[in-house]
Structure formats: C-alpha cells, structure tokens
Amino acid sequence: xxxxxxxxxxxxxxxxxxxxxxxxxxxxxxxxxxxxxxxxxxxxxxxxxxxxxxxxxxxxxxxxxxxxxxxxxxxxxxxxxxxxxxxxxxxxxxxxxxxxxxxxxxxxxxxx
Amino acid sequence: xxxxxxxxxxxxxxxxxxxxxxxxxxxxxxxxxxxxxxxxxxxxxxxxxxxxxxxxxxxxxxxxxxxxxxxxxxxxxxxxxxxxxxxxxxxxxxxxxxxxxxxxxxxxxxxxx
Numbered sequence: 001x002x003x004x005x006x007x008x009x010x011x012x013x014x015x016x017x018x019x020x021x022x023x024x025x026x027x028x029x030x031x032x033x034x035x036x037x038x039x040x041x042x043x044x045x046x047x048x049x050x051x052x053x054x055x056x057x058x059x060x061x062x063x064x065x066x067x068x069x070x071x072x073x074x075x076x077x078x079x080x081x082x083x084x085x086x087x088x089x090x091x092x093x094x095x096x097x098x099x100x101x102x103x104x105x106x107x108x109x110x111x112x
Numbered sequence: 113x114x115x116x117x118x119x120x121x122x123x124x125x126x127x128x129x130x131x132x133x134x135x136x137x138x139x140x141x142x143x144x145x146x147x148x149x150x151x152x153x154x155x156x157x158x159x160x161x162x163x164x165x166x167x168x169x170x171x172x173x174x175x176x177x178x179x180x181x182x183x184x185x186x187x188x189x190x191x192x193x194x195x196x197x198x199x200x201x202x203x204x205x206x207x208x209x210x211x212x213x214x215x216x217x218x219x220x221x222x223x224x225x
Contacts, residue, residue: 034213043116043203043216044155089155098143098160098168098210105154 002027004092006103013080014111021106023090024072030092034100035064035075038087047088048075080110114138116217118204124223125194133189133220135204144187145205145214146179148172155203161187162210194224 003026013019025033031052036044050057050064050073057064061080066073077084087107091100117136125131137144146158159169159179166179176192187206191198201221205214 032212036216041218043218045216046213049213093210098162099145099157099170100147100155100214101157102155 002030002092002094002097002101004090004101004103006090006106008106009104010107010109012109012111015080015082017080019075019077019080019084019108019110021075021088021090021108022072023074023092023103024070025092025101026071027092027094028068028071029094029096030101032093033064033066033073034091035062036089036091036102038089038105040086044089077108080108082110082112084108085110114215116204116206116215118202118217118220120220121218122221122223124225127196127224128193131191131194131222133191133202133204133222135187135189135217136185137187137204137206138215139185141206141208141215143167143207143210143214144179144181145207146189147203147205147216148200149203149219150200158189158202191222194222196224198222199224 006023034049037047038044061078063076087105090103119134144161149155157170159173160167178190201219203219204217207214
C-alpha cells in the first residue's frame, strides 16, 4: 500500500515569514493529494489539493507543488499569520483506491 | 455550508462494552469513511462504504468493528467489545466521488476505561 512521509513534525515561524511542509509518497499510482488543516479539537479541514496532472496550484497565501517524478509534494504558506497555527496533514489517494493515506502531521506555530 | 455531523462528541465506555458512533454525512455524498486518530498520531483509515457495502477496510477494522447505513442518512460505526487501545478520536468523512475532497466531521472522542 501507499506510504506517505511528512516533514518536519514541528515548525515555528515568525509572523509574516513563509512556511514549507514537505511530503513524499511511495505509490506512483497515487493521483490526488489533499492538504488538511486540523485545529485543536476539530476535524481535518481541506485547505488545498492537487491532482497528478498539475504541477502547481495556488490559492491566495497557500500553494502546493507536485513533483511526480520524485514522488513528493509540498505545501507553501506565505505571509503567515497567527491563525495559521495548527497541525497540517498531507494525504494521498491512488486512482483505484478508497482510502486516504495521511502523513504524520506537522505542527505549525506562527509566532506573533 | 453543508457539513458532516458526528454524535456524541465524547463517549466514555468501560472495556468490553459496545459503542455506536453516529455520523450524518453530507446529503448528496456517495462515499463514506471512518478514520481514527490516536492522540498525537496520524489519521488512520478504518473503512470506506459505497453503495451500501464496504468497499475497502484496513487491518485495524477487524471483526469487532462494523458499519451500517440504517436509514439513508445516518452512517454508524459499531465497536462490539471495546478495548483500552480503541481509545482515540474517530472521524467520519464523506465525499461526492472517490478521488475528491473528503469532508470530515468534528470527531467523537472515545475513551475506554
């Protein structure tokens, strides 16, 4: 099955700086890669996703890049704000599967 | 905005007891999932459900677990004889199609004592 690795496990940045979280996956058949933000006591909320036919996607301060050859994808948050502080999970699903494989999560702290 | 709702938010049960966790997926969604998250760990897949049957399940989803969609709106996870290691946050999710955004509920925190 798919194996998703995520780094770093914790990340602290100053408000206004950028944050980058990286994930790798093992199954070349994976074709959909969502990123979820989980705030304390809440369920994961989708913040951005990318499909394997696209190399980059941007939504305001958030962007995701995908390198299919290297089997890795990254989340980029620019101009970070304190409300960006949360745990972020990457995930992957392959084109015939029915489950998301999640990374281990990154706890992001934005210091005011 | 449509959302996935789960009840109860917190359930405490004694080891060996049966629990039923309830979920109301988003109404036009066709795929339903249960995931769990042990404190501080990653979100783990339990089971997916489509067209009134299990489409995929993980090794975690053994014979003590079962799922049901009893009335076309609710989606339940039953744990027949709870163990201490079943203590976790359980998330229900639903999606319109298989490879698409999965909306997660707020979770049910299960504590087995």
